[in-house]
Each structure stands twice: as structure tokens, then as C-alpha cells.
Amino acid sequence: MTFLAIRALRKQFGSLVAVNNVSMEVAAGECRAIIGPNGAGKTTFFNMISGYFRPSAGEIELDGQPITQLSVRGRVARGMARTFQITEVFPELSVRENLRIAAEVQQGLSLRPWVGRAARARVEAAIEASMARAGLVEKADRLVGELAHGDQRAVEIATALALQPRLLLLDEPTAGMGEQETYQVAALIRRLHRDHALTIVLIEHDMRVVFNLADRISVLDQGRLLAEGTPQQIADDPAVQAAYLGDAE
Amino acid sequence: MAPAARMRLLKLAVIWVVLLTAPYWSAPIGGYPALCSRVVILGMAAMAFNLLLGFTGIMSFGHAAFFGLGAYGAGLALKFATSSTILAIIAGVLLGTIAGALLGALVVRRRGVYFAMVTIAFGQIFYFIAFRWNTLTGGDDGLRGFARQPVGIGRWLLDIQHNDILFYDFVLVVLAVVAGLMGLLLQSPFGRTLLAIRENERRARFLGIAVDLHIWLAFVASCLFVACAGALYACLNNFADPTLFNYNMSGTIVIMAVLGGFRAFWGPMLGAAVFVVMQDYLSSMMQNWMWAVGLIFMAVVLFFPRGILGVLRRRASA
Ligand SMILES: Nc1ncnc2c1ncn2[C@@H]1O[C@H](COP(=O)(O)OP(=O)(O)OP(=O)(O)O)[C@@H](O)[C@H]1O
Numbered sequence: 001m002t003f004l005a006i007r008a009l010r011k012q013f014g015s016l017v018a019v020n021n022v023s024m025e026v027a028a029g030e031c032r033a034i035i036g037p038n039g040a041g042k043t044t045f046f047n048m049i050s051g052y053f054r055p056s057a058g059e060i061e062l063d064g065q066p067i068t069q070l071s072v073r074g075r076v077a078r079g080m081a082r083t084f085q086i087t088e089v090f091p092e093l094s095v096r097e098n099l100r101i102a103a104e105v106q107q108g109l110s111l112r113p114w115v116g117r118a119a120r121a122r123v124e125a126a127i128e129a130s131m132a133r134a135g136l137v138e139k140a141d142r143l144v145g146e147l148a149h150g151d152q153r154a155v156e157i158a159t160a161l162a163l164q165p166r167l168l169l170l171d172e173p174t175a176g177m178g179e180q181e182t183y184q185v186a187a188l189i190r191r192l193h194r195d196h197a198l199t200i201v202l203i204e205h206d207m208r209v210v211f212n213l214a215d216r217i218s219v220l221d222q223g224r225l226l227a228e229g230t231p232q233q234i235a236d237d238p239a240v241q242a243a244y245l246g247d248a249e
Numbered sequence: 250m251a252p253a254a255r256m257r258l259l260k261l262a263v264i265w266v267v268l269l270t271a272p273y274w275s276a277p278i279g280g281y282p283a284l285c286s287r288v289v290i291l292g293m294a295a296m297a298f299n300l301l302l303g304f305t306g307i308m309s310f311g312h313a314a315f316f317g318l319g320a321y322g323a324g325l326a327l328k329f330a331t332s333s334t335i336l337a338i339i340a341g342v343l344l345g346t347i348a349g350a351l352l353g354a355l356v357v358r359r360r361g362v363y364f365a366m367v368t369i370a371f372g373q374i375f376y377f378i379a380f381r382w383n384t385l386t387g388g389d390d391g392l393r394g395f396a397r398q399p400v401g402i403g404r405w406l407l408d409i410q411h412n413d414i415l416f417y418d419f420v421l422v423v424l425a426v427v428a429g430l431m432g433l434l435l436q437s438p439f440g441r442t443l444l445a446i447r448e449n450e451r452r453a454r455f456l457g458i459a460v461d462l463h464i465w466l467a468f469v470a471s472c473l474f475v476a477c478a479g480a481l482y483a484c485l486n487n488f489a490d491p492t493l494f495n496y497n498m499s500g501t502i503v504i505m506a507v508l509g510g511f512r513a514f515w516g517p518m519l520g521a522a523v524f525v526v527m528q529d530y531l532s533s534m535m536q537n538w539m540w541a542v543g544l545i546f547m548a549v550v551l552f553f554p555r556g557i558l559g560v561l562r563r564r565a566s567a
């Protein structure tokens with residue numbers, strides 16, 4: 001069953017066509033990787049799905065409902081969460097407070113001037129669960145801005161997960177990470193995918209991560225969808241090898 | 250009790266002891282009750298302004314508008330409508346809050362410099378109204394002919410009108426209410442959402458937070474408390490004039506908050522004390538004392554961007 005459907009999506013910045021007529025269908029519970037050289041339009045594509053940019057043309061459907069006209073907030077309310085290529089966290093707050101904010105938003109408390117004991121307990125439980133899942137328990141009271149890059153990424157992913165999304169968009173979750181950190185984040189994504197049947201779309205440059213995690217891969221090049229298929233199909237595709245894998249070696 | 254909570258309580262106790270005894274300990278160094286009231290009222294305004302700067306990450310340069318409306322609201326009420334100081338203050342608060350709600354709706358979509366620029370205009374609009382509407386406001390000469398009235402509590406009549414120390418205590422009671430409400434607000438989920446907006450607006454937006462709505466609510470709350478300070482200011486002086494609306498006044502509020510430390514809840518109150526004392530001291534030495542204040546302000550911003558309390562805190566944690 002298709003969960004995210006994109007039809008003929010296009011984004012133009014002046015004379016530059018950053019995303020050109022891209023269509024894509026992502027099944028419920030699928031982990032989809034989007035790869036492509038720098039400037040291919042991957043982030044722009046994400047920005048349109050998540051509502052950051054209005055598309056120049058095209059349609060987006062989530063779970064059978066058109067969402068092209070919805071605000072960012074509307075999309076979040078329908079179960080979409082994302083992370084950014086450049087980590088976006090609340091740097092001068094602790095890990096716990098970062099997650100508390102997300103949990104309170106998720107539970108519809110963000111406008112409340114006060115909360116009852118029961119609601120507070122639910123928030124605490126959600127925070128603990130998020131921290132445990134992302135391996136952040138030991139760092140609960142550290143300021144996020146003081147953490148290592150990999151941990152900041154983990155906080156950002158945990159924040160997005162605290163919204164209990166149905167669709168998670170990850171823009172280069174392992175960018176700038178060492179071996180160990182990359183492995184940890186990949187393992188986290190795999191667990192989410194396997195245990196929670198979360199639909200995930202991730203942009204990723206690290207081919208080992210991509211081939212490890214993705215059910216299917218879409219290749220963007222100069223704004224166009226160059227190829228799509230299983231990891232094996234993509235690895236064997238001569239056009240992809242020429243455009244991308246070739247010059248990555 | 251957790252050590253952090255005990256520490257907070259201790260700090261709060263120290264702050265209130267210092268505030269309560271200020272008319273006494275400040276006397277030998279040239280302080281007097283009315284000056285203490287002035288510091289606390291201006292500090293209250295700066296703390297209210299800081300709800301936006303320090304805890305939402307938004308710079309308003311027009312808070313004089315709401316300070317002045319609070320003052321004129323209370324003054325006009327005392328002059329024409331009521332002999333109750335408390336009702337007059339409520340009138341000032343209402344006037345400032347309603348104006349804040351309306352004008353806030355116009356600016357919530359602006360950010361950064363644009364927000365600051367538009368808010369400057371707010372103050373100037375009311376400045377000209379107060380200046381021109383002679384029959385009601387007294388124009389350039391200011392609003393006169395009213396005086397704060399004694400406050401009755403049950404059988405007691407507190408003569409805050411003639412007893413300056415009693416008036417100071419009255420100001421402190423209002424401060425306790427205002428600070429308590431602001432503290433609760435900041436501890437609440439709503440307050441945390443404001444911090445989220447300050448820290449990273451994009452992240453906040455993609456968590457599904459209604460950013461503009463939150464900023465508007467913070468703006469209205471801030472105007473409410475600033476108007477309350479303005480109303481007290483009119484009661485303190487039994488007088489209000491158009492300069493309360495001026496951008497000088499807005500600037501003073503900003504300087505106090507930044508000087509004292511805008512990341513700390515009580516920082517602006519400290520800033521107000523330092524500013525008023527400096528003003529008193531410097532203005533007795535030179536005519537263009539604002540020059541010196543400007544230089545000191547610049548030095549603080551350049552070398553201690555977190556203000557006085559910011560420096561003390563870093564010392565304490567280092
Ligand atoms: N807001 C914008 N305004 C103008 N041009 C933009 C904007 N955002 C992206 N672009 C351009 O669109 C093209 C695609 O950029 P995009 O960030 O989507 O690429 P990407 O595939 O994510 O690349 P990378 O792998 O480097 O992250 C680039 O040429 C970029 O300069």
C-alpha cells in the first residue's frame with residue numbers, strides 16, 4: 001500500500017530547476033533511500049515534502065490524502081517528522097528538555113500554562129522512552145550544544161521520533177560522523193524500521209549505510225529521477241554507475 | 250529537597266530580603282524609598298520585556314508604548330473615574346494589554362530587525378497622540394491632577410499616598426504577583442515552547458509548534474506586565490508625560506535587561522538598579538551622562554554579552 005505518493009514534483013529557483021518532474025511512491029513501512037551527487041536536488045525534494053518550500057508544480061499525497069497545500073504544522077499533525085542536513089536542535093537546553101518540548105507538543109500541551117500530575121507523568125515516560133531508544137540516558141542532563149556531533153544527531157532524531165510520526169524524513173543522518181557513530185545511527189534507524197514498521201525516507205551519501213538499510217533506492221541527478229529499484233538493481237544499473245557510483249570511487 | 254531546588258529557594262529568599270530591606274540599607278548610600286520604588290518598577294518593566302528578549306528570543310523596541318499606556322490608563326482613571334488605586338492600575342493594565350494584543354497581531358510575522366523597527370513605530374504613534382490630544386492627556390505638559398489613593402484591605406487603610414515606604418511595599422506586593430505569574434508561565438509547557446522558539450525557530454516549526462501564535466501570546470503577556478509597571482510608575486510620580494512613550498524609554502528598558510543579564514529571570518531587575526544608580530551618579534557629574542551610559546552599555550555587550558548576572562553565573566559554575 002502506498003503511504004507517500006509524489007507526482008511530477010518540480011521546484012524552480014529563478015532559472016535553476018532544482019527538482020524536475022520527480023514522481024515517487026513509498027510503501028507503508030518501507031525504508032527508502034534517496035541518493036545522488038551534490039546539488040542533485042535531494043534536500044529541495046525533502047523541503048517540498050515537509051512543507052518548507054511550496055512546489056512550483058506537482059502533487060504530494062500522504063496516506064491517500066492530498067497535502068500539497070498544507071502548512072508545516074498540518075503535515076506534522078498528519079504524522080510527518082523530519083531532521084535536517086545541518087543539525088537543528090535546541091543547543092542551550094539539556095537533552096531531557098529538548099525531548100520534553102517534543103513530548104509536550106506531541107501530547108498537545110504546548111499552549112498550556114500548567115499541567116496536571118497525570119499529564120506530567122505521561123510526558124516523563126515519553127522522555128525516558130525516547131532517551132532509552134536513542135541511547136542518550138547517560139547524557140540526559142547535558143546541554144545539547146556541548147555534545148559530540150554524533151550525539152547531537154541522535155538528539156535530533158530522538159526529537160523527531162518523540163512526535164510519534166508515521167513518516168520520518170532523515171536528511172543525511174550520518175553526515176560528518178566517524179565509523180562508530182555512523183554505525184550507531186544506522187543501527188537506530190534499522191531498529192525503528194524493523195520494530196515499529198515506521199516509513200522512512202532518508203537521504204544518505206554513505207553507500208554502506210544505504211545498502212544496509214534501504215528496501216528501495218531512488219537516484220536523483222540534476223533534479224531528475226535517474227533510476228529506482230532495489231539495492232541490487234541500483235548497484236547493477238549502468239546509468240547510475242556512470243552518473244554517481246562511478247565518480248564516488 | 251533536591252540541591253538544585255534548595256539553591257533556587259535560597260536565591261529567591263536572598264532576592265526578597267534585599268528587596269524588602271532596600272529602603273533601609275540604601276539610605277546611607279543616598280537611597281530613599283521613592284528611588285527604590287523607581288528601581289523596582291523599572292526593573293519590573295525590564296523583566297516583562299525580557300519575557301520576549303530573554304525567553305522567546307525576540308527584540309521589541311517599542312515597549313515604551315505599553316509602559317506609557319499603563320501609566321496614562323492608570324492616571325486617567327484616577328483623574329476621571331475612580332478613587333481606587335488598584336482599579337486604576339487594572340485600567341492601565343487593560344489598556345496596555347488590549348493595545349499589545351492588537352499591535353502584536355500586526356508584527357508577529359516579522360522577525361529580527363524588522364520586528365524591532367515596526368515596534369519602534371508603536372511607541373512613536375502613542376507619543377504623538379499623547380502630545381497632541383491636549384484636552385485629555387495634557388499634551389506636552391503631561392497628565393497632572395491625579396494622585397494615588399490609600400488602599401483599603403479589610404479594616405485596614407494603608408496610606409500609600411503619603412507614606413513612601415508603604416507605597417514601596419505595595420510595589421513589592423505587585424512585583425511578587427507579577428514575578429510569580431511570569432515564573433509560572435516560564436516553567437509551564439507554554440514557557441518551554443517559547444524557549445524552543447528562542448533556541449531554534451526552524452526546529453520548533455518542524456515539531457509542529459504554532460510559532461506565530463506563541464510569539465503573539467508571549468508579546469501580549471509581556472505587554473500586560475509592562476503596562477502594570479507603567480501604571481505603578483504613574484502612581485509613583487502622580488504624573489505621566491509623553492516621554493514615557495518615547496524610544497528613549499524603550500531603549501532604557503532594553504539597556505536594563507541587557508546590562509543585568511537577559512538570560513536570567515532577575516537579571517533585568519539588577520540592570521535597572523545599576524542603570525538608575527548610574528544615572529543618578531553620572532547626571533550629577535556631567536550634563537551628557539547618556540554618553541557614559543552608552544559607552545558602558547557597549548562595553549557590556551562586547552565583553553559580557555550575557556550581562557552582569559551572566560558573568561557571575563559563569564564564575565559560579567567554573
Ligand atoms: N533556497 C534556495 N534558493 C536558491 N537555490 C537553491 C535553494 N535551495 C537549493 N538551491 C539550489 O538547488 C540545487 C539543489 O540543491 P539541494 O540542496 O536540494 O541539493 P542536494 O542534493 O541536497 O545536495 P547535497 O548533497 O549537497 O546536500 C542546488 O543547485 C542549490 O544551489
Ligand SMILES: [Mg+2]
Binds near residue numbers: 042043044085
Ligand atoms: Mg542536501
